[in-house]
Amino acid sequence: MLYAETFQIRGGDFEHGGEVATRIKSICKDLGIRPDLIRRLSIANFEAEMNVIMHADEADLSFQVLPEAVRVVVADRGRGIPDIELAMTPGWSTATPEMRARGFGAGLGLPNIKNSADEFRLESTPGVGTTLTYAVRLA
C-alpha cells in the first residue's frame, strides 16, 4: 500500500455530510490521479459517506492508494443489512420520510457505488454492521 488515511463518520451527522469525500478528492488531486477516475471515486465516496450518516451509528472510512488502484473500505457499526440482494435493487430504500425530504432515499446509493467502481464487495452481519469495499483501477 502506498498511502492510507482513515476518516471517522458519525451517523446522523448531516451537517458534515460530504466532507470526507471532499478531503479524499483533494488528496487524489495532489497525487495527480486522473480527473475522470477522481470523479468516479468521489461519486462513490459521497454515496458511501451518506449511507453511513443515514443508516449507521458510526463508521471508519479507510482510503487506500495501491500501485494499481485506489480502494475504499467503509466499516460501520450499525444494524447491518439483512438482505444484501434487496439492498442492491435500484429504487429500494429504507430511508425515513425525513431523509427523503432532504433529497436522499432514492434507493440508488449502493447501485451508484457499484456502477462508479471497478471492484465492489458488500458484507454485512445484521445487528453488528456492514463492511463495504470498492476500488477504482488506476490503469
Added chain:
Amino acid sequence: MRCDLPDVADGERPRSEHSIVFDPQRCVGCVDCCKACPTAAIRVRAGCAVADPDLCIDCGECIRWCRHGAMHAATATSADLKRFKYTVALPTLTLYSQFGRDVEPGQVLQALRSLGFDDVYDLSAMCDMHASATDAYLSECRGPWPKVSVTCPAIIHLIQLRYPDMIDNLLPIETARELAAKLLRRRLVAEKGLAPGDIGIFFITPCSAMLQSIHHPEALEASYLDGAFSIAEVYGPLLKAIKANGPVENPPPISERGLLWAMAGGEIAGMRNANTITVAGVRDVLRVFDHIEEGKLQAVDFIEAYICPDGCISGQLTVENRYAARRTVQHIVRRHGRQAGEGAVVPEEKVRAMLREHFFDLEEHLKARPVRPLGRNLRESVARKREVERVMADLPAKDCAACGAPSCAAHAEDVVRGLAALEDCVFVRLERLQEAMASTKEPVHD
C-alpha cells in the same frame, strides 16, 4: 481622433500571460491578497506579493482586497486606439448601473461616444438572444448535467485548473460580448467598406477576468475584441460627458431581459427553463463545484456562476457599490416597463435556427489545465504527500500567513516542493530559538 482615455506609464508590463499587474513599489508585503486568492497562487516573498502564473485565474480577488492599490488590470491605452481607423466601444451592461437611477443607458452610450469612440454598441440585445440560445441548447442537450455558464471567464479558468473533470459541464455557447463583436465587425465591413483590421472594438470591462479573456481567449483562436478599458478608468470622463450632454433625444432600444445580465441571477431570470441555479462569490462557487464533482446537482439543468459576489456589478474594476448598482438596474428595467422574460428581441425560432447553423458555437474545445501534482508519478507524489504531512505536524495550524503562504498547508507544500524553508514559519523559528537558548543556559545532565 480626440481622446480622453487614460495613458499608462511606460515600464508597467503584465506578468506573462496574465492581465493583472503587481506593483512592487506599492506592495507593503501584507498578506491580504495572498489570503484572498481562491487558488492559493500568491506568495509574499521578500516583502512583496508575487503570483504563480500557472495558478492565477485572473479573477481579480487580489485587486479587490488590496488596500494599497498594488495590483491593477493591464487595460488598453489611448495608443492602442490609435492603431485603428475606426473605433467602437462595447460596454459591459454593468456600465449602465454606475451612474445612479436617473441616468438612462442611452445617455451612457452617448457619453461614451463623446469620449472619442467612432461608434458605440449596446450588448443587451445580444444577451437577450443568448438567453434564448441557452434555452434552446438545454432543451436539446444530453448532459453532463448541470451545464455551467461561460459568461465569467474566471469560472472557466477555475474549472480548467481545479475542476478539470467539469470541462464538459461548461455550456458550449460563445459569450454575448464576443458574438456581438463578431457581428459588429461584419456589419461595419459591409456597411462602411472598412477592412476588418481597420476596426478596433474595445470592451468596457467590469473585471480583470474579461480583460484576460480578450488577450488569452480559451475557446477562440483570437478574440473578436481588440482590447478593453475598465469601468473605473472611463468613469470620470463619462460622468462629465453625461452631465454636459444632458438627456438623449432618440435613445437606442435596450432589451430589459438582456439588461438584467449585469447582476447575478440576471442570466437565468430571462430564461424559460427554471431548473436553474445562480451561485456567486468565490467561497460559494467552490462549494457548489465540489458538490457537482461529487455527482450531486445532476438534476439541475443550468448554473449561472460568477467569481464576484454579485455578478458583474460587483466586478473589482467597477465604481458604484454593488447594492446601489443593483437598485439602478432594477429601476431601469422597471422604467422601461417590460417584465423580464417577456418578448425576446429576436424570435426564439430564429435563435434556434442560428443555433443549428452553429452561430453560437464555441470555436475551440475548452481544455483542462489541472494543477500540477506533487510528484512526477504516483510513487513520488505519495512520498511527497507524506513529507507534506510530516511538515504539517511541525506547523502551528494557525494559517497566519506570516511566512508568506496563505495557509500552513500551502507552506508545507512549498517546503516539500523546495520553494520555501520550514523556518520561514515564525512559530517554528521561535521554537528553535527557545530550544537553543534553553540548551545554552541549562545544560541537561542525567
